[in-house]
Amino acid sequence: MKHPGILLAFVCLAATPLNAASFSEGSAVVDWDRAAWDALAGDIGLARPVLTLNAFFDQDAVSVRNYSQILRDPPTNAIYTGQVYGMNGPVVSNLEGRTSQPTTFTFEPGNPEGHSGVIGLAGISRFGVSGGGSLLYGDYTLQFDTARQARGGSGWYLKGNIPPVAPAFDLLQVHLQENGDLFQLDADLAVTFEIANFLYATPSDALRDVGDFHFTARVATNPGNSPKLRVAQIAKSSLVLIGEGGTPGGTYTLRSASAIHEPETSWRTVGEGTFDSKGSSSNSIPVPVSDLTQWFRLHQP
Numbered sequence: 278m279k280h281p282g283i284l285l286a287f288v289c290l291a292a293t294p295l296n297a298a299s300f301s302e303g304s305a306v307v308d309w310d311r312a313a314w315d316a317l318a319g320d321i322g323l324a325r326p327v328l329t330l331n332a333f334f335d336q337d338a339v340s341v342r343n344y345s346q347i348l349r350d351p352p353t354n355a356i357y358t359g360q361v362y363g364m365n366g367p368v369v370s371n372l373e374g375r376t377s378q379p380t381t382f383t384f385e386p387g388n389p390e391g392h393s394g395v396i397g398l399a400g401i402s403r404f405g406v407s408g409g410g411s412l413l414y415g416d417y418t419l420q421f422d423t424a425r426q427a428r429g430g431s432g433w434y435l436k437g438n439i440p441p442v443a444p445a446f447d448l449l450q451v452h453l454q455e456n457g458d459l460f461q462l463d464a465d466l467a468v469t470f471e472i473a474n475f476l477y478a479t480p481s482d483a484l485r486d487v488g489d490f491h492f493t494a495r496v497a498t499n500p501g502n503s504p505k506l507r508v509a510q511i512a513k514s515s516l517v518l519i520g521e522g523g524t525p526g527g528t529y530t531l532r533s534a535s536a537i538h539e540p541e542t543s544w545r546t547v548g549e550g551t552f553d554s555k556g557s558s559s560n561s562i563p564v565p566v567s568d569l570t571q572w573f574r575l576h577q578p
Contacts (some may be wrong), residue, residue, distance in 0.1 A: 303364035303494025309357040318477040328404040336363030336399035344374025365397035504575040523552035
């Protein structure tokens with residue numbers, strides 16, 4: 278059995294984000310390249326252009342429409358450039374059939390790729406299909422996943438939450454900038470592997486650049502609102518982690534990773550529960566033996 282002092286040496290590294298940041302307000306601007314859109318899906322036997330923008334509904338417009346209205350309302354505001362997608366707040370109210378998502382994004386300043394949650398963007402583009410019918414793009418969430426790199430992307434992408442739910446655009450040539458309380462992300466929008474292969478059935482369209490994406494948001498840093506791990510103890514063969522600063526009665530998950538800067542998807546859940554009336558938590562987990570270092574953090578919705 279290892280000496281308790283050796284165990285304590287690595288569990289003392291356990292931590293939670295002490296400077297968790299979120300976005301208080303923001304929006305994305307999309308400038309579609311019409312010529313690129315006119316060239317999409319050119320091999321499926323329909324008259325070109327196969328897809329033509331005939332309506333854009335911004336944040337205000339989509340909030341008062343259900344799915345049927347978005348699909349059938351008369352053509353309006355069919356602009357390819359300057360489309361503004363407002364960032365949603367932490368709570369979203371959707372009319373029937375709508376799938377707009379809330380913003381739950383938190384991150385450590387300087388490490389947005391290691392974020393938790395997503396950025397919900399409100400707005401829908403409706404494209405007419407030359408063979409009949411319409412195709413909707415929107416109700417996006419902006420997020421990062423290293424798995425997208427295997428498809429040729431940067432990891433940053435726009436997920437389309439209108440069924441069928443799928444990655445809609447990979448972000449390429451990404452430029453990130455954090456300047457005080459201002460966060461900016463600029464990138465090219467590229468057709469994803471999934472859309473090219475399974476929607477258009479034209480694999481050659483994968484990663485085709487179809488426009489530019491610009492996201493800007495105000496950063497709110499609120500360490501006091503983030504639960505923190507304050508005590509780590511060794512009890513027999515278990516590691517006991519004590520947390521505080523949570524929302525009394527709120528739920529939480531305890532997550533672990535071998536490196537603090539691992540992407541959010543690599544952090545595994547090792548415990549969960551409900552904060553007590555004082556906002557405290559306690560979890561007992563088996564002592565890690567396979568990794569010399571383990572990082573821990575508490576996450577509450």
